[in-house]
Amino acid sequence: METTPSAARRSDLATRVLAGDMRAAARAMRLVDDRSAGHLDLLKELYPHTGRAWIVGITGTPGAGKSTLTDRLVEHERARGRKVGVVAVDPTSPYTGGAILGDRIRMQRHFLDPNVFIRSLATRGHLGGLSRSAGDVIRVLDAYGCDTIFVETVGVGQDELEVTRLAQTTLVVMAPGMGDDIQAIKAGILEVADVFAVNKADREGADATVRDLEQMIALTRETAVAAASASSHSASHAHRVVREKRAEGGPWEPPVVKTIASRNENIGALVSACEAHRAHLDATDEGARKRVARAREELAVVFRDTLLGVAAQRVGAAQEAAVARLLAREADPYSVSEALVASLLAGGPS
Amino acid sequence: METTPSAARRSDLATRVLAGDMRAAARAMRLVDDRSAGHLDLLKELYPHTGRAWIVGITGTPGAGKSTLTDRLVEHERARGRKVGVVAVDPTSPYTGGAILGDRIRMQRHFLDPNVFIRSLATRGHLGGLSRSAGDVIRVLDAYGCDTIFVETVGVGQDELEVTRLAQTTLVVMAPGMGDDIQAIKAGILEVADVFAVNKADREGADATVRDLEQMIALTRETAVAAASASSHSASHAHRVVREKRAEGGPWEPPVVKTIASRNENIGALVSACEAHRAHLDATDEGARKRVARAREELAVVFRDTLLGVAAQRVGAAQEAAVARLLAREADPYSVSEALVASLLAGGPS
Numbered sequence: 170m171e172t173t174p175s176a177a178r179r180s181d182l183a184t185r186v187l188a189g190d191m192r193a194a195a196r197a198m199r200l201v202d203d204r205s206a207g208h209l210d211l212l213k214e215l216y217p218h219t220g221r222a223w224i225v226g227i228t229g230t231p232g233a234g235k236s237t238l239t240d241r242l243v244e245h246e247r248a249r250g251r252k253v254g255v256v257a258v259d260p261t262s263p264y265t266g267g268a269i270l271g272d273r274i275r276m277q278r279h280f281l282d283p284n285v286f287i288r289s290l291a292t293r294g295h296l297g298g299l300s301r302s303a304g305d306v307i308r309v310l311d312a313y314g315c316d317t318i319f320v321e322t323v324g325v326g327q328d329e330l331e332v333t334r335l336a337q338t339t340l341v342v343m344a345p346g347m348g349d350d351i352q353a354i355k356a357g358i359l360e361v362a363d364v365f366a367v368n369k370a371d372r373e374g375a376d377a378t379v380r381d382l383e384q385m386i387a388l389t390r391e392t393a394v395a396a397a398s399a400s401s402h403s404a405s406h407a408h409r410v411v412r413e414k415r416a417e418g419g420p421w422e423p424p425v426v427k428t429i430a431s432r433n434e435n436i437g438a439l440v441s442a443c444e445a446h447r448a449h450l451d452a453t454d455e456g457a458r459k460r461v462a463r464a465r466e467e468l469a470v471v472f473r474d475t476l477l478g479v480a481a482q483r484v485g486a487a488q489e490a491a492v493a494r495l496l497a498r499e500a501d502p503y504s505v506s507e508a509l510v511a512s513l514l515a516g517g518p519s
Numbered sequence: 520m521e522t523t524p525s526a527a528r529r530s531d532l533a534t535r536v537l538a539g540d541m542r543a544a545a546r547a548m549r550l551v552d553d554r555s556a557g558h559l560d561l562l563k564e565l566y567p568h569t570g571r572a573w574i575v576g577i578t579g580t581p582g583a584g585k586s587t588l589t590d591r592l593v594e595h596e597r598a599r600g601r602k603v604g605v606v607a608v609d610p611t612s613p614y615t616g617g618a619i620l621g622d623r624i625r626m627q628r629h630f631l632d633p634n635v636f637i638r639s640l641a642t643r644g645h646l647g648g649l650s651r652s653a654g655d656v657i658r659v660l661d662a663y664g665c666d667t668i669f670v671e672t673v674g675v676g677q678d679e680l681e682v683t684r685l686a687q688t689t690l691v692v693m694a695p696g697m698g699d700d701i702q703a704i705k706a707g708i709l710e711v712a713d714v715f716a717v718n719k720a721d722r723e724g725a726d727a728t729v730r731d732l733e734q735m736i737a738l739t740r741e742t743a744v745a746a747a748s749a750s751s752h753s754a755s756h757a758h759r760v761v762r763e764k765r766a767e768g769g770p771w772e773p774p775v776v777k778t779i780a781s782r783n784e785n786i787g788a789l790v791s792a793c794e795a796h797r798a799h800l801d802a803t804d805e806g807a808r809k810r811v812a813r814a815r816e817e818l819a820v821v822f823r824d825t826l827l828g829v830a831a832q833r834v835g836a837a838q839e840a841a842v843a844r845l846l847a848r849e850a851d852p853y854s855v856s857e858a859l860v861a862s863l864l865a866g867g868p869s
Contacts, residue, residue, distance in 0.1 A: 209853050216851035232580075464845040468838060471852040476830055476860050477823065488818060495814040501566035502654075502821040503559050510826050516864055 183214035186313050191283045194313040198288060201305045212305060215312035222254070222311040223447060226336030227321040228361070233344040234368045238430040238439075239321045243285060245440050246317050254310030254318040255287040258303050258332055286310055300331045301474040304467055307335060333361050334466045337459060338446045340439075341423075342366045343382070345374035359385055362423045363446045366439055370427035382425045390422065421449050484509045533564035536663050541633050544663040548638060551655045562655060565662035572604070572661040573797060576686030577671040578711070583694040584718045588780040588789075589671045593635060595790050596667050604660035604668040605637040608653055608682055636660055650681045651824040654817055657685060683711050684816045687809060688796045690789075691773075692716045693732070695724035709735055712773045713796045716789055720777035732775050740772060771799050834859045 182200075185193035197215075200208045227239055239255060246253045288310075290302050303320060310318050322332050333339045341362040367378050424442045428435045450456030488509060494500040532550075535543035547565075550558045577589055589605065596603045638660075640652050653670060660668050672682050683689045691712040717728050774792045778785045800806030838859060844850040 213851050213853050216853070217848045220848065230582075460846060461842060464842045465839070468841060468845060468852045468855060472830075472838060472856040472859055473827065475853075475856040476826065476863070479860055479864070480822075480826055488822060489815070491818060492811060492814045495818060496810060498567045498570065501563050502818045503563050503566070503825075505818060506822040506825040509822055510829055513826070514829070514864060514866055516866075 180214065183211055183312075186215060186309065187218055189314045191286075194286065194309065197309050197313075198286075198306065201309055202288070202290075202302070208305075212308060215308060219308045219311040222307075222315050222318045223338070224307060224311075224318045224320060224336045225443060226333035226339040226361075227319055227342060228330070228333050228339065229342030229366075230344065233342040234430050235321055235342045238342055238366060238368055238428065238436075239319050241430050241433055241436045242319060242440065245436050247282065247285060251316040252284045252314055253286070254307075254313075254315035255285070256303055256306050256310070256318065256320045257287065257289045258299060258320065258322045286313070286315065300335070300470045303332050304335055304470050330361055331466075331470070335463065335470075337450060337463070338363045338443050340364045340366060340443060342368050343378055344369045345372045345378045359389060359423075363421065364439070364442045365423050365425040366428050367425060368428045368430055370429050370435070371432075375427060379425050379427060386422055386425075390420075421446060421455065480513055484513050487512070530564065533561055533662075536565060536659065537568055539664045541636075544636065544659065547659050547663075548636075548656065551659055552638070552640075552652070558655075562658060565658060569658045569661040572657075572665050572668045573688070574657060574661075574668045574670060574686045575793060576683035576689040576711075577669055577692060578680070578683050578689065579692035579716075580694065583692040584780050585671055585692045588692055588716060588718055588778065588786075589669055591780050591783055591786045592669060592790065595786050597632065597635060601666040602634045602664055603636070604657075604663075604665035605635070606653055606656050606660070606668065606670045607637065607639045608649060608670060608672045636663070636665065650685070650820045653682050654685055654820050680711055681816075681820070685813065685820075687800060687813070688713045688793050690714045690716060690793060692718050693728055694719045695722045695728045709739060709773075713771065714789070714792045715773050715775040716778050717775060718778045718780055720779050720785070721782075725777060729775050729777060736772055736775075740770075771796060771805065830863055834863050837862070 182193055182197060186197045197211060199205075200211060225242075227235055227242075229235055236257075239257075243253050243255060288306050290299065290306065307318055307320065320332060320336055339361050341364070343365065345367065365382050367375055367382070369375070424445070426435060426439045426442050428439050430436070450459060488505075491500060491505045491509075495502060495505070532543055532547060536547045547561060549555075550561060575592075577585055577592075579585055586607075589607075593603050593605060638656050640649065640656065657668055657670065670682060670686055689711050691714070693715065695717065715732050717725055717732070719725070774795070776785060776789045776792050778789050780786070800809060838855075841850060841855045841859075845852060845855070
């Protein structure tokens with residue numbers, strides 16, 4: 170809890186953000202980014218006014234041209250008069266703490282557009298801090314009135330997949346010819362992808378990559394059918410259930426769209442595929458399920474971050490003091506952790 | 520805390536693991552992997568006997584051929600009579616929970632060798648659970664007497680970088696021609712890399728990738744020198760300090776080694792580069808610094824996992840119950856999290 174000499178001013182800040190005041194939004198963003206005093210009160214004030222933006226996660230393999238593609242998508246949304254937010258998540262710099270210069274340069278031509286708001290985030294503090302920051306910034310952009318918010322992640326690790334769970338629609342960008350252990354990446358990514366873009370589609374191997382992806386999607390569909398059969402006593406019944414599901418809209422199957430972002434080719438088709446997913450969410454109970462999953466994830470991320478923050482304050486010093494004993498093998502990390510958690514839960518050192 | 524009807528048996532298990540009994544090691548690994556009752560006692564028993572293995576992290580871009588390279592490194596270590604452990608970390612499957620079949624197949628020819636122990640890990644539960652599992656398995660392999668433990672990660676996200684922090688020597692594997700936003704990846708990876716392998720070096724662009732990496736390494740060195748200068752009143756003094764540091768062994772600069780794992784080419788040179796890093800750690804205070812950093816990381820990972828586990832048990836239901844209120848915008852995740860943490864620290868619902 171924060172006592173606030175400047176509560177009136179902050180409330181004013183929230184009011185101005187909600188009214189779409191760009192300078193206020195910029196100030197709010199800085200406050201949230203730096204986690205300055207009062208940022209929690211602001212976020213609490215803004216939260217009731219969130220949930221309106223369409224949040225599109227953009228992830229995929231390195232070298233696939235995600236930034237250029239994001240840039241094109243921003244352009245496209247702007248051309249339709251939409252207010253756009255971009256959150257560029259950069260988990261590859263947990264050590265430098267810096268944002269990627271390249272992204273900033275590429276996006277620079279949107280800098281003077283008051284209806285495009287771009288934030289780069291670097292990892293902060295402990296693992297998972299990234300998702301917390303991304304979630305906070307998304308909520309400010311949402312409250313500020315952005316119609317579409319793109320959340321672009323670099324890399325395909327667990328933390329990045331977690332960020333995509335904050336999105337309604339996840340676009341996975343691949344490039345042709347990324348070698349064969351790309352299979353491994355695909356396996357993980359297939360389950361988060363709502364739409365695939367095979368970017369740099371003028372390169373050799375683009376059609377093969379599209380075919381690969383479509384095969385994997387078909388395989389997933391068959392596995393789902395088989396699972397449905399297995400869980401039913403009658404295989405024909407299961408097939409009928411699957412057919413019926415399809416008839417009423419059916420499960421979503423990620424379309425694969427070839428693009429060449431550098432030449433602005435096929436961006437419209439990609440946007441249409443994303444819009445189709447959005448419409449699917451609205452038309453089926455998948456949308457409702459996804460809203461529940463997102464709220465659960467939002468809470469999990471903030472809760473974890475809050476808890477680890479308090480833990481660091483209260484037992485961080487004791488934890489650091491135990492390191493020497495571990496090195497001397499006079500203690501083990503399991504016993505030390507149990508003792509630290511017990512002390513924390515007993516309201517220990519603060 | 521666990522009360523243990525089978526304490527005697529577990530103690531026997533620890534004894535047999537420490538004596539190098541392979542079947543005992545396999546059982547211990549399963550126990551730890553499944554987090555079955557008694558696994559914590561076992562880990563506590565084994566911990567004092569860890570810290571002897573050389574732990575080599577292997578990470579890098581997807582499609583670089585990490586698995587094949589790891590396989591070659593295992594072969595090489597075995598040829599020198601070393602007992603080898605491999606931990607294959609697969610963070611791209613947080614959803615499937617499955618290990619990558621490909622890796623298993625490629626490594627299969629080592630399956631009958633009692634001196635090669637291979638474990639695939641999939642992400643479990645919450646974010647960071649991966650590092651905990653990897654750490655636990657590394658400690659069992661270490662206690663079992665493995666001389667060298669390779670920890671191979673897929674992907675280059677934050678969680679994977681965290682896993683590499685458990686290693687003494689980190690090998691980063693790249694492949695030629697991975698596109699230009701590979702720069703972003705490099706920026707993050709440069710700070711964890713002790714040795715670079717440019718694998719698939721028979722491909723076009725290998726020399727360019729080597730040059731790129733060497734330029735980035737040189738740039739980092741100059742930045743370090745500049746920082747030293749800036750923090751000193753006399754630039755010439757700073758340069759002298761840097762020169763002196765170099766004379767006494769100096770800071771480590773990651774060598775870049777070209778390899779073709781599929782044809783077993785230049786693996787010896789790569790191993791030599793890794794060994795040189797190991798010797799550098801032994802010869803300088805960097806080794807001691809790294810040991811402290813590793814112990815700190817080990818504890819942080821276990822502590823976080825322990826705390827989040829207890830939190831899930833005690834306030835998980837309350838957390839879930841709050842989701843509907845978030846959806847209705849009757850509550851916000853910040854206030855809910857504060858209340859949950861407060862309740863947890865007050866010894867709330869268990």
